[in-house]
């Protein structure tokens with residue numbers, strides 16, 4: 001298949017590209033290297049030289065050769081931090097929402113038949129139940145979450161004039177190799193393992209429960225979309241493990257003893273776990289790697305040396 005991956009040099013995008021190339025697809029990737037890194041693709045140097053381009057979603061003309069003629073687009077490019085979206089809400093809107101709209105206009109023009117979008121569990125906002133199910137949203141609580149929800153709506157509605165099919169995958173707390181681990185806003189598992197390696201204590205805020213999902217599970221879900229039958233398209237799916245892990249439990253999984261405790265951040269919801277039955281039935285999605293196994297694999301692959 002002829003495939004475009006946006007956000008190809010990012011954490012998840014680089015794993016997706018690798019799996020698609022290994023499977024023999026004709027893949028090209030774009031990324032503006034805002035948060036991505038070319039070194040994320042260094043293990044596939046020949047592919048990177050030939051098929052990777054540094055292009056921004058907002059550069060409409062430059063996007064044309066990458067969109068034209070594709071069978072499917074995996075759309076992962078986005079600014080992805082909840083706290084930073086409060087600092088730069090306008091940039092998050094332009095980048096994520098206007099960028100997606102550009103992509104959809106080009107898909108319409110070149111009649112690209114399919115798009116799979118990397119949405120986020122953040123769209124559930126203040127939805128109070130611990131398990132989140134696709135049909136029941138709360139009020140979104142950040143400009144980042146708003147941008148993801150707006151993209152879902154754009155994708156769901158633009159198809160009435162563009163005649164493509166879509167799948168929105170709402171990803172829950174993804175972790176794994178090549179995720180950024182440095183900086184105040186780094187995701188928790190990467191940051192903690194980095195601190196453990198340096199012998200620094202970690203900081204835990206409240207005891208929130210999240211559905212931490214190893215990246216290979218998420219890539220399985222994207223790949224499942226390639227093989228999905230007609231009835232599975234034009235739908236939205238949660239992609240996680242379906243299991244909640246508290247921060248205290250995560251400390252145990254990471255084998256971290258040195259930590260300081262602080263109150264939960266204002267607005268942080270207590271529990272967010274993916275209800276994954278819909279993805280199980282319609283995408284045949286079943287997470288293969290649990291959080292503890294994933295943490296052990298990540299430690300060995302990236303931090304223990």
Ligand SMILES: NC(=O)c1ccc[n+]([C@@H]2O[C@H](COP(=O)([O-])OP(=O)(O)OC[C@H]3O[C@@H](n4cnc5c(N)ncnc54)[C@H](O)[C@@H]3O)[C@@H](O)[C@H]2O)c1
Nearest residue numbers: 007010011012031032034035036056057077078118171174
């Ligand atoms: N990591 C998670 O836990 C998680 C959870 C839910 C949703 N998601 C979504 O999955 C996708 C991938 O996330 P990730 O963790 O790999 O993040 P990432 O930041 O590593 O990857 C996103 C990539 O998109 C690129 N990008 C951003 N804006 C762009 C633009 N305008 N044009 C071209 N490239 C652009 C960045 O440079 C980066 O390489 C994102 O859309 C994110 O919102 C991630």
